[in-house]
Amino acid sequence: xxxxxxxxxxxxxxxxxxxxxxxxxxxxxxxxxxxxxxxxxxxxxxxxxxxxxxxxxxxxxxxxxxxxxxxxxxxxxxxxxxxxxxxxxxxxxxxxxxxxxxxxxxxxxxxxxxxxxxxxxxxxxxxxxxxxxxxxxxxxxxxxxxxxxxxxxxxxxxxxxxxxxxxxxxxxxxxxxxxxxxxxxxxxxxxxxxxxxxxxxxxxxxxxxxxxxxxxxxxxxxxxxxxxxxxxxxxxxxxxxxxxxxxxxxxxxxxxxxxxxxxxxxxxxxxxxxxxxxxxxxxxxxxxxxxxxxxxxxxxxxxxxxxxxxxxxxxxxxxxxxxxxxxxxxxxxxxxxxxxxxxxxxxxxxxxxxxxxxxxxxxxxxxxxxxxxxxxxxxxxxxxxxxxxxxxxxxxxxxxxxxxxxxx
Amino acid sequence: xxxxxxxxxxxxxxxxxxxxxxxxxxxxxxxxxxxxxxxxxxxxxxxxxxxxxxxxxxxxxxxxxxxxxxxxxxxxxxxxxxxxxxxxxxxxxxxxxxxxxxxxxxxxxxxxxxxxxxxxxxxxxxxxxxxxxxxxxxxxxxxxxxxxxxxxxxxxxxxxxxxxxxxxxxxxxxxxxxxxxxxxxxxxxxxxxxxxxxxxxxxxxxxxxxxxxxxxxxxxxxxxxxxxxxxxxxxxxxxxxxxxxxxxxxxxxxxxxxxxxxxxxxxxxxxxxxxxxxxxxxxxxxxxxxxxxxxxxxxxxxxxxxxxxxxxxxxxxxxxxxxxxxxxxxxxxxxxxxxxxxxxxxxxxxxxxxxxxxxxxxxxxxxxxxxxxxxxxxxxxxxxxxxxxxxxxxxxxxxxxxx
Numbered sequence: 001x002x003x004x005x006x007x008x009x010x011x012x013x014x015x016x017x018x019x020x021x022x023x024x025x026x027x028x029x030x031x032x033x034x035x036x037x038x039x040x041x042x043x044x045x046x047x048x049x050x051x052x053x054x055x056x057x058x059x060x061x062x063x064x065x066x067x068x069x070x071x072x073x074x075x076x077x078x079x080x081x082x083x084x085x086x087x088x089x090x091x092x093x094x095x096x097x098x099x100x101x102x103x104x105x106x107x108x109x110x111x112x113x114x115x116x117x118x119x120x121x122x123x124x125x126x127x128x129x130x131x132x133x134x135x136x137x138x139x140x141x142x143x144x145x146x147x148x149x150x151x152x153x154x155x156x157x158x159x160x161x162x163x164x165x166x167x168x169x170x171x172x173x174x175x176x177x178x179x180x181x182x183x184x185x186x187x188x189x190x191x192x193x194x195x196x197x198x199x200x201x202x203x204x205x206x207x208x209x210x211x212x213x214x215x216x217x218x219x220x221x222x223x224x225x226x227x228x229x230x231x232x233x234x235x236x237x238x239x240x241x242x243x244x245x246x247x248x249x250x251x252x253x254x255x256x257x258x259x260x261x262x263x264x265x266x267x268x269x270x271x272x273x274x275x276x277x278x279x280x281x282x283x284x285x286x287x288x289x290x291x292x293x294x295x296x297x298x299x300x301x302x303x304x305x306x307x308x309x310x311x312x313x314x315x316x317x318x319x320x321x322x323x324x325x326x327x328x329x330x331x332x333x334x335x336x337x338x339x340x341x342x343x344x345x346x347x348x349x350x351x352x353x354x355x356x357x358x359x360x361x362x363x364x365x366x367x368x369x370x371x372x373x374x375x376x377x378x379x380x381x382x383x384x385x386x387x388x389x390x391x392x393x394x395x396x397x398x399x400x401x402x403x404x405x406x407x408x
Numbered sequence: 409x410x411x412x413x414x415x416x417x418x419x420x421x422x423x424x425x426x427x428x429x430x431x432x433x434x435x436x437x438x439x440x441x442x443x444x445x446x447x448x449x450x451x452x453x454x455x456x457x458x459x460x461x462x463x464x465x466x467x468x469x470x471x472x473x474x475x476x477x478x479x480x481x482x483x484x485x486x487x488x489x490x491x492x493x494x495x496x497x498x499x500x501x502x503x504x505x506x507x508x509x510x511x512x513x514x515x516x517x518x519x520x521x522x523x524x525x526x527x528x529x530x531x532x533x534x535x536x537x538x539x540x541x542x543x544x545x546x547x548x549x550x551x552x553x554x555x556x557x558x559x560x561x562x563x564x565x566x567x568x569x570x571x572x573x574x575x576x577x578x579x580x581x582x583x584x585x586x587x588x589x590x591x592x593x594x595x596x597x598x599x600x601x602x603x604x605x606x607x608x609x610x611x612x613x614x615x616x617x618x619x620x621x622x623x624x625x626x627x628x629x630x631x632x633x634x635x636x637x638x639x640x641x642x643x644x645x646x647x648x649x650x651x652x653x654x655x656x657x658x659x660x661x662x663x664x665x666x667x668x669x670x671x672x673x674x675x676x677x678x679x680x681x682x683x684x685x686x687x688x689x690x691x692x693x694x695x696x697x698x699x700x701x702x703x704x705x706x707x708x709x710x711x712x713x714x715x716x717x718x719x720x721x722x723x724x725x726x727x728x729x730x731x732x733x734x735x736x737x738x739x740x741x742x743x744x745x746x747x748x749x750x751x752x753x754x755x756x757x758x759x760x761x762x763x764x765x766x767x768x769x770x771x772x773x774x775x776x777x778x779x780x781x782x783x784x785x786x787x788x789x790x791x792x793x794x795x796x797x798x799x800x801x802x803x804x805x806x807x808x809x810x811x
Binding site: 083084092103104106115211223300 | 459
């Protein structure tokens with residue numbers, strides 16, 4: 001069927017319409033009867049018919065172009081249409097074509113009805129090269145910030161615990177003039193409810209290159225009956241207390257950024273405030289899918305460079321609001337999460353203060369906040385359609401950077 | 409410049425390892441005959457295929473970065489015939505095929521040939537399921553068969569299976585832009601065919617004399633029996649979250665499966681249930697009819713793709729308890745012996761480390777060293793000694809070994 005000249009001409013004609021930034025769907029295009037007339041103007045020397053996933057990504061970009069405007073849309077369309085979806089999936093599923101008998105190969109599917117996972121795969125074919133060749137430079141610590149840690153007389157701190165919260169507190173304290181590290185540092189071990197901490201852990205792991213999905217991340221914790229080391233807050237606090245003395249260690253717990261900031265203020269006296277801290281789980285899911293493709297195309301070093309610069313910039317631009325999908329423990333695993341968090345809260349509450357032996361630490365906030373709320377309305381999996389939507393917006397953002405660089 | 413480039417694109421479980429081993433082992437002799445098999449390691453074409461297809465593979469993909477372009481450059485620079493072979497190439501999309509051809513062509517004179525080897529579905533289906541469970545999967549055989557028959561191919565296992573095994577579709581993707589006579593289909597002979605017949609069929613399409621290039625040691629992927637496969641799948645369910653791939657590969661896939669369970673099969677070979685046999689036979693007949701119309705160069709007989717009468721059906725989702733227990737004991741024995749071997753190896757290494765430490769200590773027994781060591785010991789209880797030690801370390805730097 002995909003070998004029929006009429007079919008190929010019609011697909012090329014539709015591709016030409018999309019390339020001209022007309023976001024018409026395949027079914028509407030076929031219904032309009034435009035295929036034959038436009039097909040005549042399409043270069044027939046091109047034997048390759050674009051994939052349905054790539055065509056749908058271009059159509060979605062055309063929708064975005066109408067509202068936001070994208071530079072050199074035809075160039076962007078060419079980039080996407082020439083790409084191939086990396087990884088495993090349906091190989092070249094055809095578009096529905098009237099009168100064609102069912103043959104071999106994947107079943108025909110309307111491109112706008114392709115599963116989200118297939119669209120993410122198609123988008124990845126363009127996202128990977130855009131990330132690897134992006135002109136956005138990685139952000140490195142400035143020389144003055146590196147020098148600052150050696151200045152005497154500064155307040156010093158160290159952070160541990162749930163990673164994104166720890167990163168936000170680190171930034172706030174550095175902005176407040178504190179210095180990270182040193183033997184006399186105030187140690188802050190930071191924690192939230194277990195579901196949020198796992199989401200933060202997942203997001204941090206994907207930034208470091210992990211490919212693991214949300215459910216297997218939990219399944220491993222359940223099977224091994226142990227949380228990831230950075231989330232074993234009571235163990236971290238006790239160990240640091242043994243190493244640095246009980247007065248140096250503060251376990252700060254809170255439901256949200258405001259409560260965490262209050263705890264940090266109480267522990268350090270630093271007048272900090274924090275913006276919302278929520279793991280972007282949709283971005284984490286996109287990145288865990290992209291990670292192996294980035295390594296394949298650019299090696300580990302290429303992936304690290306892409307994640308240090310272009311990724312956060314494009315993500316910021318692709319996200320219109322700061323509201324995030326809350327992701328809870330996968331279906332069936334919430335009781336385990338509640339039990340595990342409850343036991344950790346109990347250990348923190350019932351710890352034996354023994355300043356001489358170490359192992360004690362100050363606690364700011366209620367340990368009960370660690371326990372997930374059974375009634376909270378959260379998603380249990382990441383919706384692949386949300387991931388596909390983000391991928392399209394990231395392509396647009398990265399394409400803009402290239403165009404801006406070209407204008408210079 | 410290469411005049412002829414032959415790309416062998418699969419399918420898996422059709423003797424591809426055998427062909428690749430032979431070509432790799434005899435690549436120097438092939439060169440003398442003007443044939444290039446461009447590989448400096450046995451998995452070079454696998455890495456190149458991963459790169460072309462942008463296909464992650466359990467972490468090995470980092471070694472694949474740029475591998476296809478390097479391979480293609482070698483091919484373009486060769487003045488004679490070049491052969492590339494890997495079975496995962498069967499999954500290439502049309503865009504990937506176009507890129508492969510574009511990079512392999514040195515000029516307009518280059519003649520490209522595609523070779524695809526195929527075996528009947530009734531043998532391929534259980535073989536693919538076994539490959540799946542040898543790669544940590546937990547899918548039951550019943551679910552696997554249902555996924556294959558789902559027209560939407562919604563599950564990843566079905567997508568992969570049809571991407572590599574659907575003969576007319578694979579040849580459509582790889583052969584659409586080539587003259588029919590440059591598309592070669594090698595059929596795997598039915599069970600009981602004369603030994604060496606498959607190699608003769610391959611040798612003909614890649615232009616080698618089968619009597620001159622004779623297989624030496626051959627790597628075989630021995631198959632598991634029904635009970636062994638059932639045992640492995642159940643083992644996966646229990647260990648997949650506990651044993652990472654870098655340990656699973658040597659311990660389970662290599663040691664347990666390849667070196668033990670498949671060598672000590674106690675149960676019948678895996679087949680398909682009668683209703684799946686009928687469905688596969690019907691599908692195969694459609695394929696054979698269509699392939700006959702396409703006029704590809706067939707090495708063998710298209711009827712080889714029709715299933716032979718089914719083997720007696722034994723369900724791996726409900727294995728014979730005695731056979732399962734026997735396979736379990738075999739597995740326990742194999743892994744216990746391996747654990748003992750590793751413990752012995754650990755003891756040897758521990759002893760070696762102790763010897764090296766003793767040697768190092770002897771080297772350190774000098775007056776100055778003894779003085780520094782006594783200073784360290786005193787520093788635990790004496791504040792002046794502690795300050796002195798701190799001063800010494802600051803002057804000396806952080807690389808001081810034990811003092």
